[in-house]
Amino acid sequence: MPEAEGEPPESENGERADLWLGGSLRLYQPPRGAHRAGTDAVLLAGLFAPPPDAVICDVGAGTGAVGLAAARRAPGARLVLVERDPDLAARARRNAALNDLAERTTILVADVLAPGAARRAAGLVPDLADIVLTNPPFFERGTYRASPVAGKADAHGFAEGGLTSWLRTCVDILRPKGRLGLIHRADALPACLDALRGRFGAVAVRPVHARADEPAIRILVTARKGSRAPFVLRPALILHEASGRFTPAAEALHAGRGWIDPSP
Helix, strand or coil: CCCCCCCCCECCCCCECEEECCCCEEECCCCECECCCCHHHHHHHCCCCCCCCCEEEEECCCCCHHHHHHHHCCCCCEEEEEECCHHHHHHHHHHHHHCCCHHHEEEEECCCCCCHHHHHHCCCCCCCEEEEEECCCCEECCCCCCCCCHHHHHHHEECCCHHHHHHHHHHHHEEEEEEEEEEEEHHHHHHHHHHHCCCEEEEEEEEEECCCCCCEEEEEEEEEECCCCCCEECCCEECECCCCCECHHHHHHHCCCCCCCCCC
């Protein structure tokens, strides 16, 4: 990813912050080998432009990369970062302060998959947000080889039926006509559509390909709570040229410029 010139700042214990999105965002992240913000987070953060006064909720926020990137580009927006891991939530809080977003950011340490009463006691209340951005775990446990790194394993998998429960929480905290932005594996498209059915309309899917002649590796999904608008399949997003270099669209997104879906 492109980086800004100069050395990133140090924390009190000597830890260095990564320069992200062309240096426009600085992030304290877990050590390499653990789950860290990468291209998936870049794509989700650049999926669509939030209205200036929106309340944005990043569900499963980790260190806050997606939500902080979205809030930085929407100066009047409020941000809610939802993360169940207290250590990651603490990093998200540090990152909000590091990027001068602390006054606009609320951190909720909450389990997205907990029963309704427990979620609401933790702050995940109905009508919380205008926009939900989420990168849910990609696998159901038992269907893949889990990482030996605990934080990475938790970020990548959950129990059977977890995706439906995860998206049920997303719709619960969205206000009427609120928008969802989601990234997932390409082969999870049927499961995503099943989980969205009856809860969201105006569902639009954009396949993401590493290269133009290769199968899709990700899907980017947008949807609106309570809408009856029809399904749309959008043109594909290609990440790399044949040479391996980023395409102009992917390079712009990694530099924090432009939006994948500029429509409202």
